Amino acid sequence: MAQEVQNGGADNGSARTVTFSSLKPQLFVQAPKAADAVQFYKSAFGAEQVSRTVHPKRKADQELPLILSAELKVGSSFLLVSEQQEDSVASVETEGNGCVLCLETEDVEGAIANAVNAGAVEVGETTEGESACCGARVGKLKDPFGFVWLICSPAKKSADVDA
DSSP states (O other), rough: OOOOOOOOOOSSOOOOOOOOOOOEEEEETTTOOOOHHHHHHHHHHHOOOEEEEEEEETTTTTSSOOOEEEEEEEEEEEEEEEEEEEEEESOOOTHHHHOOOEEOSHHHHHHHHHHHHHOEEEEEEEEGGGOSSSSEEEEEEOOOTOEEEEEEEOOOOOOOOOO
16 A cells, blocks of 8 residues: 655655645746736636736836736636846746646636637637546637636546545
8 A cells, every 4th residue: 555745754854844735837928928817817718817926127118017927816716927038037838848737717708718719729629528628628728828728627536536
């Protein structure tokens, strides 16, 4: 029988257990499009902006302030939107990065319609049943900034699931 090991408690000489309070995906968009991305997520997903940090010094030829991070609340979850600049230390590719973001809602069709009206593109058709990966109904979107979103209804609970 396998023994459960807490984070940081593996037999690696570490006696310190670390507890995380949350996971916040950080989405990098090409500068100066973070403000547009924030507005898109507000329109498409009903996001609320919790905070915004801008770079205090911006080159004179650039009109908009550089957004270091904008924290958004979507439902009970949070995400960060940041501008990626070509001369940044943390070079990040947003296209084809293998990351898919999943939003859960009872109204899959309504959420997809809102996102499409805000500028997203629906990818394929909404699926249902066994072909739906994370819920009873799943639709797929690509936002104007290259990120892929799954809009899912809550998965049906099963008592026969082994961890």
